[in-house]
Amino acid sequence: MERQTYKTLSRDSGYSIDTLQRTFYTLLEQAPQIKIIKRGQVNLRIDATYFKKFCLLAYQDDLDGYTQLIRFSDGEHYVEIKEDLDNLIRLGLQLESITTDGHKSILKAIKKSISDVKVQRCLVHIQRMCLLWLTRYPKHESGQQLRGLILMLLRIKTHNDKLFWIKQLDNWYVIHKVYINEKTFKENSKRYWYTHKLLRRSYFTIKELYLICFITYLTQKYLIQQMA
Numbered sequence: 001m002e003r004q005t006y007k008t009l010s011r012d013s014g015y016s017i018d019t020l021q022r023t024f025y026t027l028l029e030q031a032p033q034i035k036i037i038k039r040g041q042v043n044l045r046i047d048a049t050y051f052k053k054f055c056l057l058a059y060q061d062d063l064d065g066y067t068q069l070i071r072f073s074d075g076e077h078y079v080e081i082k083e084d085l086d087n088l089i090r091l092g093l094q095l096e097s098i099t100t101d102g103h104k105s106i107l108k109a110i111k112k113s114i115s116d117v118k119v120q121r122c123l124v125h126i127q128r129m130c131l132l133w134l135t136r137y138p139k140h141e142s143g144q145q146l147r148g149l150i151l152m153l154l155r156i157k158t159h160n161d162k163l164f165w166i167k168q169l170d171n172w173y174v175i176h177k178v179y180i181n182e183k184t185f186k187e188n189s190k191r192y193w194y195t196h197k198l199l200r201r202s203y204f205t206i207k208e209l210y211l212i213c214f215i216t217y218l219t220q221k222y223l224i225q226q227m228a
Contacts, residue, residue, distance in 0.1 A: 028056075028072075036068055037061070038092030044068070046100045047122070048076050059084060068093065081109035089114065101125040127153050130205055133198040142176040143199050150206065173203065 006017045013020070028051075043062040048055050057076065059069040069088060073080055089095065097118035100106045102125065110119055127150055134147045149169055156165055173180075180203060182195040194200050 025053075034067070034069055036088065036091040036093070037066060039063070040094040041096040042093050043097045043099065044088075044093075044095055045122075046081075046098060046106055048101075048103070057081070057084070059088065062099065076103050076105045078105040078108050081106055082113050085109055085113040123153060126205060127151075130202040133202045138199075140179070140196075140199070142172075142179055142196075145172055145176075146199065146202060150202070153206075169207070 006020055009015075009020055010017050015023075039061065045060045045062050046057070047060075048057045050056075055073050055075050057071040057073060057080075058067055060067050069084055071080060071084055095114055095117050097120060098110055099120045099122050100110075101122045107119065110117060130150050131147065134143050134150070138144045138147055149165070149172060152165060156162055180194075180196055180200045183192040184195045185192045
């Protein structure tokens with residue numbers, strides 16, 4: 001249902017970590033039977049989880065989380081992912097969009113199999129990446145405030161939440177645009193780089209890679225709620 005550590009699962013279940021690991025690996029060694037459900041306008045999620053001995057690639061329908069297909073491999077490989085996508089389409093899935101973490105092999109496979117499908121970056125991965133760049137305790141107030149806004153991303157559920165968050169992000173840029181656009185010049189040269197490049201990168205990653213699909217998704221969700 002969600003990602004949890006062995007420590008958490010052990011605490012909640014009462015079983016030791018060794019017992020849980022043996023149980024999971026026993027189950028994973030038994031290949032389950034996968035049933036493809038033919039659907040139209042499918043918003044597919046593709047994600048990989050790495051274990052000690054293998055990589056598990058899952059193709060899930062965002063409508064209800066149903067796993068349409070899984071693949072056991074040693075990594076995320078273009079040839080295998082393209083084959084999976086081709087098979088899903090051949091078996092009746094009509095893909096409207098695909099959400100992924102942006103792995104190059106996945107993006108290449110999507111482009112070769114279904115070039116006209118909408119591709120979105122996974123919000124959780126974008127959030128993690130930006131938080132890593134900003135660090136846990138940014139020194140400057142601009143970084144502290146932007147970190148707070150990025151932490152709010154997963155709490156946005158409604159149309160009003162969306163409007164409020166976008167307004168906050170725009171206000172942040174107006175206040176700190178001079179700071180994030182500061183440049184450091186190399187001595188006796190015209191060469192320069194942005195002084196606060198990780199802060200700047202975090203802001204534009206959120207704005208350019210996420211904001212477009214974020215607005216589109218929540219606008220569609222809002223319209224569906226209004227129609228209902």
